[in-house]
Amino acid sequence: MLTYSFADIGSDAxxxxxxxxxxxxxxxxxxxxxxxxxxxxxxxxxxGVSNITVENAYAQLQAEGYIYSVAKKGYYVTEISCFAQPAxxxxxxxxxxxxxxxKYIADFVSNRISPQQFPFSVWSKLLRETLLNLHEELxxxxxxxxxxxxxxxxxxxxxxxxxxxxxxxxIIIGAGTEYLYGLLIQLLGRDKIYAVExxxxxxxxxxxxxxxxxxxxxxxxxRGIDLKRLQASSCHVVHIxxxxxxxxxxVTPISKRYELLGWAVGQEGRYIIEDDYDSEFRLAGxxxxxLQSIDRSERVIYMNTFTKTLASTIRISYMVLPQPLLEEFExxxxxxxxxxxxxxxxxxAQFIEEGYFEKHINRMRTHYRRVRDEVVQAVRKSALxxxxxxxxxxAGLHFLLxxxxxxxxxELLQRADKAGIRLSALTExxxxxxxxxxxxxxxxxxxxxxxxxxxxxxxLLTECILGQG
Amino acid sequence: MLTYSFADIGSDAxxxxxxxxxxxxxxxxxxxxxxxxxxxxxxxxxxGVSNITVENAYAQLQAEGYIYSVAKKGYYVTEISCFAQPAxxxxxxxxxxxxxxxKYIADFVSNRISPQQFPFSVWSKLLRETLLNLHEELxxxxxxxxxxxxxxxxxxxxxxxxxxxxxxxxIIIGAGTEYLYGLLIQLLGRDKIYAVExxxxxxxxxxxxxxxxxxxxxxxxxRGIDLKRLQASSCHVVHIxxxxxxxxxxVTPISKRYELLGWAVGQEGRYIIEDDYDSEFRLAGxxxxxLQSIDRSERVIYMNTFTKTLASTIRISYMVLPQPLLEEFExxxxxxxxxxxxxxxxxxAQFIEEGYFEKHINRMRTHYRRVRDEVVQAVRKSALxxxxxxxxxxAGLHFLLxxxxxxxxxELLQRADKAGIRLSALTExxxxxxxxxxxxxxxxxxxxxxxxxxxxxxxLLTECILGQG
Numbered sequence: 001m002l003t004y005s006f007a008d009i010g011s012d013a014x015x016x017x018x019x020x021x022x023x024x025x026x027x028x029x030x031x032x033x034x035x036x037x038x039x040x041x042x043x044x045x046x047x048g049v050s051n052i053t054v055e056n057a058y059a060q061l062q063a064e065g066y067i068y069s070v071a072k073k074g075y076y077v078t079e080i081s082c083f084a085q086p087a088x089x090x091x092x093x094x095x096x097x098x099x100x101x102x103k104y105i106a107d108f109v110s111n112r113i114s115p116q117q118f119p120f121s122v123w124s125k126l127l128r129e130t131l132l133n134l135h136e137e138l139x140x141x142x143x144x145x146x147x148x149x150x151x152x153x154x155x156x157x158x159x160x161x162x163x164x165x166x167x168x169x170x171i172i173i174g175a176g177t178e179y180l181y182g183l184l185i186q187l188l189g190r191d192k193i194y195a196v197e198x199x200x201x202x203x204x205x206x207x208x209x210x211x212x213x214x215x216x217x218x219x220x221x222x223r224g225i226d227l228k229r230l231q232a233s234s235c236h237v238v239h240i241x242x243x244x245x246x247x248x249x250x251v252t253p254i255s256k257r258y259e260l261l262g263w264a265v266g267q268e269g270r271y272i273i274e275d276d277y278d279s280e281f282r283l284a285g286x287x288x289x290x291l292q293s294i295d296r297s298e299r300v301i302y303m304n305t306f307t308k309t310l311a312s313t314i315r316i317s318y319m320v321l322p323q324p325l326l327e328e329f330e331x332x333x334x335x336x337x338x339x340x341x342x343x344x345x346x347x348x349a350q351f352i353e354e355g356y357f358e359k360h361i362n363r364m365r366t367h368y369r370r371v372r373d374e375v376v377q378a379v380r381k382s383a384l385x386x387x388x389x390x391x392x393x394x395a396g397l398h399f400l401l402x403x404x405x406x407x408x409x410x411e412l413l414q415r416a417d418k419a420g421i422r423l424s425a426l427t428e429x430x431x432x433x434x435x436x437x438x439x440x441x442x443x444x445x446x447x448x449x450x451x452x453x454x455x456x457x458x459x460l461l462t463e464c465i466l467g468q469g
Numbered sequence: 470m471l472t473y474s475f476a477d478i479g480s481d482a483x484x485x486x487x488x489x490x491x492x493x494x495x496x497x498x499x500x501x502x503x504x505x506x507x508x509x510x511x512x513x514x515x516x517g518v519s520n521i522t523v524e525n526a527y528a529q530l531q532a533e534g535y536i537y538s539v540a541k542k543g544y545y546v547t548e549i550s551c552f553a554q555p556a557x558x559x560x561x562x563x564x565x566x567x568x569x570x571x572k573y574i575a576d577f578v579s580n581r582i583s584p585q586q587f588p589f590s591v592w593s594k595l596l597r598e599t600l601l602n603l604h605e606e607l608x609x610x611x612x613x614x615x616x617x618x619x620x621x622x623x624x625x626x627x628x629x630x631x632x633x634x635x636x637x638x639x640i641i642i643g644a645g646t647e648y649l650y651g652l653l654i655q656l657l658g659r660d661k662i663y664a665v666e667x668x669x670x671x672x673x674x675x676x677x678x679x680x681x682x683x684x685x686x687x688x689x690x691x692r693g694i695d696l697k698r699l700q701a702s703s704c705h706v707v708h709i710x711x712x713x714x715x716x717x718x719x720v721t722p723i724s725k726r727y728e729l730l731g732w733a734v735g736q737e738g739r740y741i742i743e744d745d746y747d748s749e750f751r752l753a754g755x756x757x758x759x760l761q762s763i764d765r766s767e768r769v770i771y772m773n774t775f776t777k778t779l780a781s782t783i784r785i786s787y788m789v790l791p792q793p794l795l796e797e798f799e800x801x802x803x804x805x806x807x808x809x810x811x812x813x814x815x816x817x818a819q820f821i822e823e824g825y826f827e828k829h830i831n832r833m834r835t836h837y838r839r840v841r842d843e844v845v846q847a848v849r850k851s852a853l854x855x856x857x858x859x860x861x862x863x864a865g866l867h868f869l870l871x872x873x874x875x876x877x878x879x880e881l882l883q884r885a886d887k888a889g890i891r892l893s894a895l896t897e898x899x900x901x902x903x904x905x906x907x908x909x910x911x912x913x914x915x916x917x918x919x920x921x922x923x924x925x926x927x928x929l930l931t932e933c934i935l936g937q938g
Contacts, residue, residue, distance in 0.1 A: 064757045065692070065722015078724040115604035124600045131593045135584035139780050175644040175784070175808035182651055186679045206804045210655045211680075223534075253534020255547040288533045311608050313811035315644070335675045339644035341813055342782035 001038050001046050002031075014049055015056035022057065026066050026077055033079035037067060105420035106457040111397065112448030113311050117367060122356050126347045138342050144334040146173025146318070147342060150349035154318055157352055162279070164293045164302070166320045172329070175315040175339035177275070177305050181207045183336070184301065184319070187329055188237055188271060195235035197225050199429035199437065201246045204239055204275075217432035220245060224252030227259055237271045238263075242291055243279040247429050247443040249392025249400065257291050264299035271325075276304045280361050281368060281397055298322035306348065308397075309361055316340050316348060368397060368447065371454070375446050378458035383466055398445040400426065403465055405440055412442075415464040421457070470507050470515050471500075483518055484525035491526065495535050495546055502548035506536060574889035575926040580866065581917030582780050586836060591825050595816045607811050613803040615642025615787070616811060619818035623787055626821055631748070633762045633771070635789045641798070644784040644808035646744070646774050650676045652805070653770065653788070656798055657706055657740060664704035666694050668898035668906065670715045673708055673744075686901035689714060693721030696728055706740045707732075711760055712748040716898050716912040718861025718869065726760050733768035740794075745773045749830050750837055750865025767791035775817065777866075778830055785809050785817060837866060837916065840923070844915050847927035852935055867914040869895065872934055874909055881911075884933040890926070 004021040006014060025031040038046070040054045047054070058075055061067045067075050130138070137147075145151060151168035158164040174180040181204065185194075190213050196205050198217035208215035216235050219226045225240050238260070242252035252260075264270045274291045292302035305317035321329060338345075351357050376390055379401070393399035405412070409425040416423040426441040449457065473490040475483060494500040506527070507515070513523045527544055530536045536544045599607070606616075614620060620637035627633040643649040650673065654663075659682050665674050667686035677684035685704050688695045694709050707729070711721035721729075733739045743760045761771035774786035790798060807814075820826050845859055848870070862868035874881070878894040885892040895910040918926065 063720060063722075065724045065726075078722070110610060112610075113608055115608055118604070118608060120600055120604060124597065127596055127600070128593065131589055131596070135587070135589060139582055139584055139587060139782055141579060141581070141781060175648070176806055178805055179644070179648065179808055186681075190681045203804055210802060210805075212655075212659045251532065253532075253547070255534045257534070312610060312806075313608055315806070315808055315810050333679060335672055336647055336679075337645055337781075337784070339648055339784055339808060341784050341810065344810055344812070 002043070004047065006047065006049065013056075014053045015060070018047070018049070018053060018057035019060045022061055023064075023066055026061075031077050033077055035077040036073075037075040037077070039074055104422040105460065106453065107422040107448050108398075108442075108444045108446070109422045109424050110448060111308055111312050111445065113364075114448065114450055116450070117364060118311055119351075119356065119360050122351070123347065126350050126354075126356075127343070130343065130346045130350065134346055137346065140342070142338050142342060142345070144330075144336060144338060145169070145171060146338045146340065147345035147349065150345045150352075151318075153349045153352040157357065158320075161358075162276075162290055162293065164290060164320075166292070166302075170320050170323070170326055171318050172321060173316065173318050173338055173340050173345065175317070176307060177277070177303055177317040177319075178203060178207060179339055180303060180317055180319050182211060183329075183333060184273065185211045185213055186333060187325060192236040192269070193234055195225070195230055195233060195238040196431070197240055197245060198431050198435045199247060199426060200431070201241075201275075202429065205431050217430075217435065219432075219435045220248060220250060222250060223256045224250055225260075227256070227263065230263060236267075236269055237273060239273040239275065241275040241277060243276050243288055244282065246277075247398065247400070247424075247426060249394075249398070251288060254289065254294075257289075257294060260291065261295055261297065261299065264295075265297045270299060272300045274300050274302050276302060278308045278397055279304070280309050281365055282394070292320060295322075298324055301325065309357075309364070310348075314344060314348075316344060371446050371449055371451060372399070374451055374454045375444070375449065375458065378454050379461075382458055382462045384458075384462050388465075397447045398443055400441050401444050402438070402441045405465065407467075409439055409442075412440075412465060415467075416461070419460050419464050421461055421464065423461075471512070473516065475516065475518065483522045484529070487516070487518070487522060487526035488529045491530060492533075492535055495530075500546050502546055504546040505542075506544040506546070508543055573891040574929065575922065576891040576917050577867075577911075577913045577915065578891045578893045579917060580777055580781050580914060582833075583917065583919055585919070586833060587780055588820075588825060588829050591820070592816065595819050595823075595825075596812070599812065599815045599819065603815055606815065609811070611807050611811060611814065613799075613805060613807060614638070614640060615807045615809065616814035616818065619814045619821075620787075622818045622821040626826065627789075630827075631745075631759055631762065633759060633789075635761070635771075639789050639792070639795055640787050641790060642785065642787050642807055642809050642814065644786070645776060646746070646772055646786040646788075647672060647676060648808055649772060649786055649788050651680060652798075652802060653742065654680050654682055655802055656794060661705040661738070662703055664694070664699055664702060664707040665900070666709055666714060667900050667904045668716060668895060669900070670710075671898065674900050686899075686904065688901075688904045689717060689719060691719065692725045693719055694729075696725070696732065699732060705736075705738055706742060708742040708744065710744040710746060712745050712757060713751065713865060715746075716867065716869070716893075716895060718863075718867070720757060723757065723763075726758075726763060729760065730764055730766065730768065733764075734766045739768060741769045743769050743771050745771060747777045747865040748773070749778050750834055751863070761789060764791075767793055770794065778826075778833070779817075783813060783817075785813060840915050840918055840920060841868070843920055843923045844913070844918065844927065847923050848930075851927055851931045853927075853931050857934075866916045867912055869910055870913050871907070871910045874934065876936075878908055878911075881909075881934060884936075885930065888929050888933050890930055890933065892930075 004018060006017060040051055040058065044051045044054045058067065062069060066078055068078055069075050148168060150173060151171040154171050155166055155168045158166055174183065193214045193216055194208050195216050195218045197220050199220065205215050216233055218229050218233065224242055224245060225238065230238060242257060244251060260272060264272050272291060276290060290302060292300045300322065302320040306314060307317060372393060376393060379388065379390065387404040389402045391400045409427055413423055413425060424443050426443060427437040427439060430437040473487060475486060509520055509523045509527060513520045527536065531538060535547055537547055538544050617637060619642060620640040623640050624635055624637045627635055643652065662683045662685055663677050664685050664687045666689050668689065674684050685702050687698050687702065693711055693714060694707065699707060711726060713720060729741060733741050741760060745759060759771060761769045769791065771789040772786065775783060776786060841862060845862060848857065848859065856873040858871045860869045878896055882892055882894060893912050895912060896906040896908060899906040
């Protein structure tokens with residue numbers, strides 16, 4: 001008869017130990033298919049354990065399908081089609097994935113906020129209060145568009161700061177604009193052709209591609225996206241950032257905005273996705289009216305995000321759907337759960353309602369203006385001054401640096417990288433090679449810089465470009 | 470000459486008031502296209518304001534495209550292709566969207582956790598510590614798969630509780646499994662056919678449909694998904710929950726698991742998505758080995774979520790990719806930012822590392838077992854006892870209640886709804902009408918019930934079903 005030792009089994013339950021022994025023997029083939037197991041009673045007697053122990057072990061083996069019972073006959077080992085190979089640690093063989101990101105002395109590519117700038121104490125206070133007072137609400141499944149209190153706060157914010165008249169119901173909260181783009185593709189249709197700005201923000205076209213929808217690069221001129229090219233294309237949806245084009249910083253003038261609305265109404269099913277991603281950080285003048293606020297034809301989908309204004313690691317964005325699309329969304333896509341945690345939705349709602357968001361934006365704007373001024377001044381005082389030009393420095397968080405050089409962009413970028421400076425060239429943001437990309441122009445995102453490090457960073461940059469050091 | 474009043478402008482800057490007056494006149498058509506504006510100097514004199522005021526107003530109008538300047542000539546109103554209609558409040562006309570969800574006396578459909586069960590004090594403590602100590606980390610963009618510390622904690626947890634040998638690198642964090650399914654479609658391909666269990670969790674097929682991929686309903690039998698039907702189909706990817714099928718509660722036996730792995734290796738490009746969504750709450754016996762842990766062919770994608778174990782309003786789920794798919798993901802999809810906030814990733818990491826998660830699961834399991842026992846007992850003591858059967862009560866958070874009745878399901882559901890009880894019929898979970906759905910069987914999810922309310926709720930339910938009251 002089968003025999004197993006019950007010595008040294010530690011705190012393991014007897015039945016579980018027995019279960020494991022039999023299971024292992026089945027898996028390694030020692031107990032072949034159709035093998036008849038001993039009767040519970042005689043097995044128990046033989047092993048010196050209680051009947052219950054054997055019974056529990058058999059029950060577990062049976063529940064997991066290792067054995068089966070035949071009425072009035074007993075227990076048999078199941079036929080298992082392919083036996084397991086001996087388990088080895090698979091993790092050891094993994095090619096080392098690059099988990100840690102390279103540390104740069106200065107990163108002119110990412111949007112970052114330094115710990116000194118994030119409102120940690122207010123955020124902590126609101127979190128503490130929320131966790132104390134909103135137990136029920138925190139655990140209540142929110143409507144598909146997100147927590148209503150947050151959507152009301154955003155609606156009020158949009159009224160005050162963008163003069164937009166949207167109801168809380170039209171606002172859909174999501175874990176980042178990237179996620180919301182994915183939803184929009186499902187809403188507007190996979191058969192549509194999506195126009196994106198060229199140059200533009202890489203990720204947008206990547207998302208369209210990853211979702212298998214056709215995406216078309218339309219050049220940008222001094223007034224924003226080229227309308228003639230858009231009209232000549234067969235695109236149905238155009239994705240633009242009229243308040244502040246990335247990376248050129250171009251602001252689409254109001255007349256052009258009306259022309260774009262004209263394009264949208266020109267054909268059934270045309271839509272404009274208005275990405276207002278960092279309009280809060282316009283450093284000069286008043287913000288320009290959004291397309292959404294002057295649209296009377298319900299063709300504009302407005303999007304904005306707190307990942308730029310608050311922190312890129314808090315993933316909260318939103319979109320404002322015109323009424324017909326909202327109804328369509330409810331019908332087809334409202335089965336999706338909201339992707340943002342209630343905890344952060346409630347904290348953000350209070351952060352906005354209690355005026356902290358406005359204060360934070362004002363503080364950040366002042367901070368960024370100061371950083372920008374210092375960077376621009378440092379460049380102008382440096383040896384670069386005579387061979388470079390800075391443009392579009394009024395529109396949030398980055399400017400363009402055109403350098404008078406014979407060196408190829410690639411060479412300059414490599415030198416910068418070697419020196420610990422992460423920089424990107426304007427050419428990198430072009431998707432269509434036939435659209436003329438200006439060379440020797442670099443995108444300088446200064447959002448992650450502290451004032452103290454500016455002199456050193458600009459010195460390093462100068463050395464890279466001029467080839468000293 | 471143009472004249473505007475500067476009385477009653479409150480705290481508005483003079484230039485901004487002037488800008489608004491002119492802009493409004495342009496928008497309403499009072500100042501037509503090509504209208505020449507007064508020279509700055511004479512306009513300033515006329516209005517009794519400084520030159521700077523007019524200059525700033527013109528600059529703002531020009532920046533926004535309302536006017537343009539011609540060198541040495543002056544400023545002209547831009548041609549705007551379609552004039553705005555008078556703005557009315559659009560929010561008032563919105564058809565009232567159902568924002569508040571209906572309140573039920575008992576909800577047997579949703580997965581919920583009551584505030585008494587959520588570990589608020591520990592979560593608060595960890596949040597406070599995180600916000601105090603991890604300023605840099607909280608604002609640092611995490612790798613595309615998520616915060617490494619959390620992925621390490623999950624890897625350790627999987628080793629201890631599921632005997633799974635996966636590296637932190639293989640784990641990808643996302644804001645809910647719904648979001649991760651969307652990523653998987655992008656990873657595995659839109660041209661693939663996806664098999665889902667019938668009956669099954671609605672949302673899975675909804676997500677495949679919303680993403681425009683072909684989805685096929687394969688019936689479930691007593692050993693899990695019907696393998697013959699799967700083999701006969703032309704499906705490439707099968708989506709299953711072998712540890713605990715929803716809603717029938719069926720556990721796929723080990724022999725069937727090997728057969729499924731055999732199916733996967735039978736053809737290039739076949740994959741199994743193993744949804745292990747509430748394996749932590751198996752109320753009897755030991756958990757069964759996952760497909761992932763016995764897979765040697767790298768065809769299993771393991772998924773699990775904290776939305777069931779912690780709270781459905783904290784949106785954190787993860788998937789474990791086999792190495793070749795991980796490399797493919799990195800190549801094509803790693804441009805996506807992680808959708809979960811760093812703040813919650815770090816808190817959850819510590820929650821797991823410091824043993825709170827294990828304690829929480831144990832506590833919840835005990836709690837759910839008690840609630841289940843009381844619900845089952847209350848039903849067995851009620852007038853329902855003679856005309857109902859309870860099955861699959863050992864597998865987490867719900868059981869099936871088959872009722873011996875002549876009333877159609879629809880009628881029973883309506884009665885329950887009227888009485889304030891949210892209930893669902895097993896038939897509702899079937900996608901293919903040709904797959905025989907057993908009538909008069911209801912899915913009873915008891916996770917949101919407190920012990921105190923059980924007698925009353927079961928009484929209500931009995932009255933509904935037996936038609937009294």
